[in-house]
Amino acid sequence: MHDLNGPSSGPEAVAGPDPVIELEDVEKVFDVRRKTGWMRRERHQVRAVDGITFSVPRGEIVGYIGPNGAGKSTTIKMLTGILNPSAGRIRVDGIDPARERTRLARRIGVVFGQRTTLWWDLPLRDSYELVRRMYRIPDAAYTRNLDACVELLDLGPLLEVPVRQLSLGQRMRGDIAAALLHDPEVLYLDEPTIGLDVVSKSRVRGFLRDFNAERGTTILLTTHDLTDIESLCRRVMVIDHGRVMYDGGLGGLHDTGESERTLVADFARELPPVELPGARLVSADGPRQSFAFPAGASAAPLVAELAAKHPLVDLSIREPAIEEVIARMYGAS
């Protein structure tokens, strides 16, 4: 996991030669009016996005995570042209989304996990036919993309079924296919696995991974499910209070978050609490004692020390859970 944090994905890394998403000092300020009494209103400004700069090279899968209200959806809305930024510069595939929304629409695909774009009362295939006409997808491209999606997402038996009869997982697969029929350069996924069972989740992830590898479609993913991130993204961006708190490889998160690894030692017999320099005792449970030490430090000297001075039977090292790392990061900001 740690070796994914290659040199090209550090926080200060310059994007590859062909960035498809570029943001420079992007801000979004909302005027919020609040009723403070009969006919009296108070105005104040909310900086939903407060100076975000990043770029995504073509073909990358990026996880965009943060707590609710951190500015994730506002960023996505600006990247898709739904909202105009208050300040800063945005380019998606060379297009300014605020100025040329409809032109951009042909080059991006968007999936909102919480709302479907499929036609409730009509067979799944009808929704795809509408997409074909609306985007003017040439027959050859349409057939090729639909066939690929049907095969990889196992949609074959569902095409003639009215959408209202599909399960949540089936509908999500249907929605993802609908967003890919027009060969988008960039795919935005907003919580694509929300509410899905474990099998459906892994199926969706597997499809996204394969599709990205095969077509090189750039994917920007927001999620609260960190397994999505771990199984899909080489790069992750953590955003909070409208700012980028972290931008880099998944492994690098551990270094920044002051996270700790855990050394679990099983001794031959129950011992009094062991003093281990460079680590602190977390728990002692019979012959088993656990020590926490900084994730960046090496475990070797600790292991040597333990083995030399105590009757050691077995030993294991646990990586910090990514959830804890990120939770600590949210807490710190």
Next chain:
Amino acid sequence: MAEARADARGGVRTGLPGQRAGGPGGAPGGYGPGWDRPDSSVRRAREAVRAYVLIVRMWVRSTMAYRTSFVLTALGNFAATGLDFATILLMFSHIHRLGGFTLPEVAFLYGACSTSFGLADLVMGSMDRLGRRVRDGTLDTLLLRPVPVLAQVAADRFALRRIGRITQGVLVFGWSLPRVDVHWTTVNVLIVPMMLLSGGVIFSTVFVVGGAFQFWAQDASEVQNSVTYGGATMLQYPPGIFARDLVRGVTFVVPLAFVNWLPALRVLGEPDPLGLPGWLDFASPAVAAVCCVLAAAAWRAGLRTYRSTGS
């Protein structure tokens, strides 16, 4: 890996001619009112109509998934709107003239208005759902598609059952035609389709303005309904029975009087209660055109506000 990707991408691109060609190379400088147009406004209008028809077809097919329900609601719509005329018939069982108009003359007014309004209601009546879409955030999905938002909102939940109102209006209008005391000169014959069409357009623009207003006030659909449905009911009666100030408001503030009152008064040879110049009787198409321009401006302003505030 990178090469394999490049190959795959190349294949994707060659499969899609035309997509790259859409729109001019770059956006014109400055955010003018037409900055998001892909091309000329004529092309844009054509795109809008095409998208509208595509979406309407989907809704009609969705409706037909519940055929019985459709038949029943269409009949209900026909009957409910017909009750308005039943009221008028009931009135005429006690009186012979209403505001100086005979029964066939009132039927002429009523039928013309119902037909125009029915057309607008069928084509644009879904505009009042915009507020709901703004509130629950589903408007965003419409902004992600490469077709005009207005067309998508207008076609949203297209309700074919509204054909009931048109049918009813056409029947009453047809009944009145041979019974009104009109000398059918060429001018009078031409005024009739002009009146129906301009009326439909004027009502449609009121729907669009009402929709645009919901970008600012999401629960304003009732205000819009009072103008559209309320206005339509008012126009079914002769202008003479209303207070003069009300008639003035309907003429100048919301130009509904041009829908049928002024042209119909000319056809029927009745005096205009406001004593306006005679050429205004022919101004309906021009008024409709001005309404379109204003409605388009209101719509753009509303959409621009939404895109800077988000809700």
